[in-house]
Amino acid sequence: MKKTERLHHMLRFINQKQHFTLPELMQEFHISKRTALRDIASLEEMGAPIYVEYGRYGGYRLLQQMQLPPISFNTDELHALYFAMQALRSFSSLPFQTTFDSVHQKFMAALSDKQRDNIHNMQQRVIFKHTEQIKDSSHLELLLMAAVQQQVIQMTYSDNGPRIIQPIALYASKGYWYCQAYDLKKKAYRVFRCDRIITAFLTDIEPVKQVADLHAEHLHALWKPSEQAISFQCRINETGMELFRQNHFPSMHIEEQHGMQMLVGTYEPHELDFIVSYLAGYGTSIQIVAPDTLKESLRQHYLHLLSHITE
Incomplete structure (x- = not known):
């Protein structure tokens, strides 16, 4: 420096x-x-x-607070900011409804002619490929502020009726926004897809203190399956482990058993279609060991796909 x-x-x-x-x-x-x-x-x-x-x-x-000069950025910092802004292009919904176009216009207007030329040259040399947001999420600002201010929300989630949750963190993955939260009625940590939240409003319910003190990175260790959850095990090769690192959920992990790498985890009974679709994405890089019902469900999934090809 x-x-x-x-x-x-x-x-x-x-x-x-x-x-x-x-x-x-x-x-x-x-x-x-x-x-x-x-x-x-x-x-x-x-x-x-x-x-x-x-x-x-x-x-x-x-001795006293100083009047600081305006923030200025060097060329490398401007390029880093521009790269960061490209992530906004993937989302039609953002907390506070900030759009890429409005941020981008203000950013470009503040640059000198030479800096704008540098950005333009960068656009011709770097290609940004995004996973476009699949569905809008209309309650992101409320969820985020509830997480920041440690407040409890009542929401209607899909067709499952009202839920009382304490949001902890938001994250975006593969075109969807998710909310990590604590379900006060079920006394369990859950992840909700934000586009499936139909209604949401703040309540006066007292937040759970130990939840309010949590950070998002601690949630994986706190994940607990329900009593009805079904355990599964799959052998997995190097290709599968790379796929796992790109996309996995708190209810699953990789462990070594008898010298072999295994994908192990749990799924709830109502999540069978989801877990079958998820595991099908691994192709031949995994082999289901247990349970037999999951093996059969995956086999039926492949047969259903084949029937569409042969028709």
């Missing part, structure tokens, strides 16, 4: 912290003690009101 750019970031860092130490600067910006001292002197020359506090708990303190 160039010195001018580092000083710019350092101004924002100390303006936010107000009180900081030399080791904190060294660690944050990966610089030596000598460079950190020179940078502090440069900041003071720029008018930053910094003074030294001596003693055991000493360090540096900012």
Whole structure:
């Protein structure tokens, strides 16, 4: 990082912290003690009101909040932002109803002529292939804000009647939005497809504290099948494991058994069609070991496909 750019970031860092130490600067910006001292002197020359506090708990303190200069981006940062924005093109529904076109227009309008030319040249050299969003989801903003503010929602989900849930996180995968949530009536963690939520509104129900403290990355470990869930096992080869890494669910994982890699997991009785369709996507890279009912269901699935080919 160039010195001018580092000083710019350092101004924002100390303006936010107000009180900081030399080791904190060294660690944050990966610089030596000598460079950190020179940078502090440069900041003071720029008018930053910094003074030294001596003693055991000493360090540096900012006398008052500073008026920071506008954020500026270098060429590499602008390219990174442009790449990130391309992900928005996959979705017709987004939280807060932000559309790619409106963001893209504002972004391009803020660039210089040279920067716009660079972006245009990039468009001619890089191809973005997206999974287009399959169905709109009209309650994303409500779900996201409920997750952020730790609120409970009552919703109507498909044809299953009302559900009381506490949203935890949203994620997008293969053209659909999903909501990870805690079902207060069933006392279980569930994943809901957002486009299947028909109605949704906030309630005054007290959120579950241990759920509110969760982060999305912890949900996989908390997944618990119901008492009616059916276990399955499949042998899987290297090709299958690559497919698994691209698309899998909290109810399944890969483990080694007797020197062989196995895809193991559970599915609920009403999810039979879903799990058959999912496993069929692996083709010959898996072999179902158990249960026999799943083997037969997959066999019937293939026979049904063949009947359409031979007709």
